[in-house]
Amino acid sequence: MNESMHVNLHSPPFPKLDFPKIDGDFPHAWQDECEMFFELYVVHPSLKTRFATLNFRGVAKTWL
Numbered sequence: 001m002n003e004s005m006h007v008n009l010h011s012p013p014f015p016k017l018d019f020p021k022i023d024g025d026f027p028h029a030w031q032d033e034c035e036m037f038f039e040l041y042v043v044h045p046s047l048k049t050r051f052a053t054l055n056f057r058g059v060a061k062t063w064l
Helices: 027-041 045-053 058-063
Strands: none
Touching: 027 045
8 A cells, every 4th residue: 555545544543531510400412412421431331320419519419
């Protein structure tokens, strides 16, 4: 293969992102942020609830 035709199939690593926290305010915005996080980090569906509940804060902890 010609060097100019070489395609890099690996993307550069992106910065570490913290999982979004929720304190009870703006749950729909928080859910959207969670979905973006799950998509970026390719989180398996069976782990999504665990990721989310570990990041409940304040009033949101009472939802558990």
